Amino acid sequence: MSAILLIAVPLLTAFVSILFKKYSHYMLIAVSFLSVFALGYMDLETITIGGFDAPFGIVLILDNYSLIGLYLVNILFFIVAVLNCKEYKKLSSILLVSLAGLNGLLLTGDLFNLFVFLEVAGIAAYLITTTNKKPLATFNYLVQGTLGSSLYLLGLILLYAMFGTLNMSDMAREIGTSGYGAGVTALPFLLMFIGFGVEAKLLPFNSWAKGILASSNSLSGPMIASVYAAAISLVFGRLLTNVFVIEGTLLTIVMGILVFSLVAGEAMAFSSKKVKEILLYSSVSQAALVVLVFMTGFAGWAVYLIIGNATAKLVLFLVTNIAAKQLGDDEVDTFKGLFTNNKVVGLAFTAVTLSVVGLPFFFGFVTKMNILENMFLSGAYVWPALILITSFIEGIYFIRLLLNLWHTDGDSPEVKFDFVLKYVVVVIAVLTMIFGVYTKPVQDSADDLVVYSITEGGNF
Amino acid sequence: MLQYAAIAMLMLGLYGLLTQRNVIKIIVSLNIFEIGLNLFIISVGYVDDGIAPILTSNFNNNGLIFVDPLPSALVLTAIVIGVGTTALALALANNIYQKYGTFEIDEMGEE
Amino acid sequence: MKNFLAFVAVLVLGFLIITSLNNNEAFPNYGEADISERVSQAYIDRSATENPGDITFGETTDLESGPANIVTAIVADYRSFDTLGEVTVLFISSLGVALLLGGVNRKRIDLDFHPNFMLRVGSRALFGIILMTGVYVAIHGHLTPGGGFPGGAMIASSMLLLYLADDEFRVKIKGFKMLESVAGSLYVLIGLTGLLLISGGFFLENFLDNGVIGNLFSAGIVPIVYVLIGLKVGSEISGIIDNFLTEEAV
Numbered sequence: 001m002s003a004i005l006l007i008a009v010p011l012l013t014a015f016v017s018i019l020f021k022k023y024s025h026y027m028l029i030a031v032s033f034l035s036v037f038a039l040g041y042m043d044l045e046t047i048t049i050g051g052f053d054a055p056f057g058i059v060l061i062l063d064n065y066s067l068i069g070l071y072l073v074n075i076l077f078f079i080v081a082v083l084n085c086k087e088y089k090k091l092s093s094i095l096l097v098s099l100a101g102l103n104g105l106l107l108t109g110d111l112f113n114l115f116v117f118l119e120v121a122g123i124a125a126y127l128i129t130t131t132n133k134k135p136l137a138t139f140n141y142l143v144q145g146t147l148g149s150s151l152y153l154l155g156l157i158l159l160y161a162m163f164g165t166l167n168m169s170d171m172a173r174e175i176g177t178s179g180y181g182a183g184v185t186a187l188p189f190l191l192m193f194i195g196f197g198v199e200a201k202l203l204p205f206n207s208w209a210k211g212i213l214a215s216s217n218s219l220s221g222p223m224i225a226s227v228y229a230a231a232i233s234l235v236f237g238r239l240l241t242n243v244f245v246i247e248g249t250l251l252t253i254v255m256g257i258l259v260f261s262l263v264a265g266e267a268m269a270f271s272s273k274k275v276k277e278i279l280l281y282s283s284v285s286q287a288a289l290v291v292l293v294f295m296t297g298f299a300g301w302a303v304y305l306i307i308g309n310a311t312a313k314l315v316l317f318l319v320t321n322i323a324a325k326q327l328g329d330d331e332v333d334t335f336k337g338l339f340t341n342n343k344v345v346g347l348a349f350t351a352v353t354l355s356v357v358g359l360p361f362f363f364g365f366v367t368k369m370n371i372l373e374n375m376f377l378s379g380a381y382v383w384p385a386l387i388l389i390t391s392f393i394e395g396i397y398f399i400r401l402l403l404n405l406w407h408t409d410g411d412s413p414e415v416k417f418d419f420v421l422k423y424v425v426v427v428i429a430v431l432t433m434i435f436g437v438y439t440k441p442v443q444d445s446a447d448d449l450v451v452y453s454i455t456e457g458g459n460f
Numbered sequence: 461m462l463q464y465a466a467i468a469m470l471m472l473g474l475y476g477l478l479t480q481r482n483v484i485k486i487i488v489s490l491n492i493f494e495i496g497l498n499l500f501i502i503s504v505g506y507v508d509d510g511i512a513p514i515l516t517s518n519f520n521n522n523g524l525i526f527v528d529p530l531p532s533a534l535v536l537t538a539i540v541i542g543v544g545t546t547a548l549a550l551a552l553a554n555n556i557y558q559k560y561g562t563f564e565i566d567e568m569g570e571e
Numbered sequence: 572m573k574n575f576l577a578f579v580a581v582l583v584l585g586f587l588i589i590t591s592l593n594n595n596e597a598f599p600n601y602g603e604a605d606i607s608e609r610v611s612q613a614y615i616d617r618s619a620t621e622n623p624g625d626i627t628f629g630e631t632t633d634l635e636s637g638p639a640n641i642v643t644a645i646v647a648d649y650r651s652f653d654t655l656g657e658v659t660v661l662f663i664s665s666l667g668v669a670l671l672l673g674g675v676n677r678k679r680i681d682l683d684f685h686p687n688f689m690l691r692v693g694s695r696a697l698f699g700i701i702l703m704t705g706v707y708v709a710i711h712g713h714l715t716p717g718g719g720f721p722g723g724a725m726i727a728s729s730m731l732l733l734y735l736a737d738d739e740f741r742v743k744i745k746g747f748k749m750l751e752s753v754a755g756s757l758y759v760l761i762g763l764t765g766l767l768l769i770s771g772g773f774f775l776e777n778f779l780d781n782g783v784i785g786n787l788f789s790a791g792i793v794p795i796v797y798v799l800i801g802l803k804v805g806s807e808i809s810g811i812i813d814n815f816l817t818e819e820a821v
Contacts, residue, residue, distance in 0.1 A: 002766060002774070004766065004774040008759055008762060008763055008766075008774065011655070011659060011755075011759055012756055012759040012760070012763075014659075014662070015662070015751075015752050015755035015756045015759065016752060016756055018666065018748060018751070018752050019748065019749065019752045047774075048773055049651070049652045049773055049774050049775055050648065050649065050650075050651055050652065050765075050773055050774070050775045050776055050777070051620070051765075051772075051773045051776045051777070052619045052620065052635075052649055053619070053620075055610050056610055056613050056614070056619035056649060057619070057649055057650070058650055058652045058653065090670060091670075093666055094663060094666060094667065094670070097659060097662070097663045097666075100659070101659075104656070112650075112653060113650075113652060113653055113656070116653050116656035116657060116660070117656060119656075119660050120656055120659050120660055120663065123660060123663050123664055123667065124663060126667070127663070127666075127667045127670065130667075130670070130671060158592075158598065160609075161598055161599060161604065162595070162597035162598050162599075163597070164605075164608045164609030164610060164611075165609070165610050166610070167610075178597065180596060180597045183595070184595050184596060184597040184598070186591075187588065187591045187592070187595070
């Protein structure tokens, strides 16, 4: 089966669904389920569109890296869609387009096509966040997102002017063989890095994230913090490892941005009094960590970090948003003792949080441990120290949060979680623990995740 | 020279985005930024003495100098995307006005 | 003070970009771009798959891509997938505008002025001319400048004229929705036809005969796709205009 169907079918359904508004949410569920199902029948290949081989036409790349990304994003998308389809029926067509956009982002092998899908997915994201009923925050997101993707386009066009191609692998090859120094690509790469930094919530460029995620609901929170964050990080990872060559001064600037984002994110989470803000700043610093790991060259573990984060953030944002909706606000004080009445959800929440922090016997531990080990072996001692310190801060505020959620002196709040949600949350938590203890498959497969067909030339 | 003009326009838009606190003016600034960007993309494809990349009846079309057609095609896409975002931004501006009764961000008393 | 700081920052940034482009040995000066080093040369020569030799307008047949307008060849043939994404962007933003401005029962916003008889009749005459120009531009997109997007915008502007010249006028939104949906679906279906019904085919492949370059009936699926895009863009922008000029009836 051709991977193009992952984009074409949701699009076709979206176009049709505006005529049958009553059934559009069934279409959404069916299509998002089918695309998870269909992934099992995809062959790894480079797909040519329109019959023109790269670099003249647009190609889609389905290699191990994009396949694992597609599995992650489609499964998470399906979960979020199922849990919300009744409440947000109106958004079904938009969600279908956003599914097509996310799949396109992960698959595309063309830099300009990536910009188009960035905008498709981006506009869908703006519309998803309008359900927060905070038009000003959405407006900020729109302006900053558009500015970010425009900067990406500016960088891209500079690269085109120099190397005369838009195809990713062709571009990487041209840059490698052109014989110019790293100086010529510094400006375009910096512009593209900033552009993607806006979307990936890296710190100086992410003032939109607070307005969006601090007032998110059970659709927009998990969607933006989990599904979109995973997709954007994966695409960012592909650019960083396959296309960009970052050296010299540029490397210093970029690393500076990342370290600032990592440390400041943790510090802001540490000082927050609202549950959603804690989660939001923690995901800011996690995004910076992912990019950092990609840049230091351990792409396989970065992918595992993304998987761990995306699933964890899905659980955390879902539980928090449902509780916040029923309790009225998301102050830590209101949440005190939340889990004394909801032990199942509480245990799952705890397991996932501990995994994010990176305690032993959880999935997060395996990833963090291996990243640290690999960094030590490669002789870079600054980064492991930094990661350890930030993990320590993270540990403090998350455990403080958990203590608050489990323990109260007064009455504990009443919150009802429905059955489907409990099921999803528990399954994710159990998986986190299984792969935290039974680590062999994770250890063995880390290098296979990042077998790129792109570097082997695709279709030349 | 056109490239400098385009970059000046980009910077003008960026200045507007940094300083303006009115929703409509922000949208206008964003549009100036995008138009500057489009101008820059076009300028990248210009060739001295080049003609529009369209084959016409009066010539044997070999040996003619065309400007680079790819940036023009990319700009077409970029313009349409710009139109889409602008329409959405204006609709959001409408919602903001209905909620707060003003376009000035400072007068909304929130965030 | 804040404005001044922003001004200085912007000046410095602009200066940095210009100097770094000037000192960049790989970046061509204005007007000195070498197209033969870029992929565009293959689009001009139509030699992405095989080299056809000299191209003569009105004579050469069966090129890999048929439009005489090279920009159209790129937009609707070589990089047609981008265009599908672009159509999707417009589609979703028109959906979004309808969602944000919302409401089922809508009526026209009250305007301060009421157009007189002459304006109403005159604009109706003009409407037809603008509409036909739009359709002409969309149909001839593969031969002359223009194409589906400008054509669609012209169709929508003819609607805008009617909206502005008559304070009672409203288009049939249901019909436009239908047109939008059908045109979009047909675009994807044409793409899927290339993939599924032709053995060894590709998504969005030009499966029809390319004909003689420069003829109205040439370039295979390109004019069909461009007309569909024109209809879709026209109906989407008309929908956006309608949403902005109406309000929820109380």
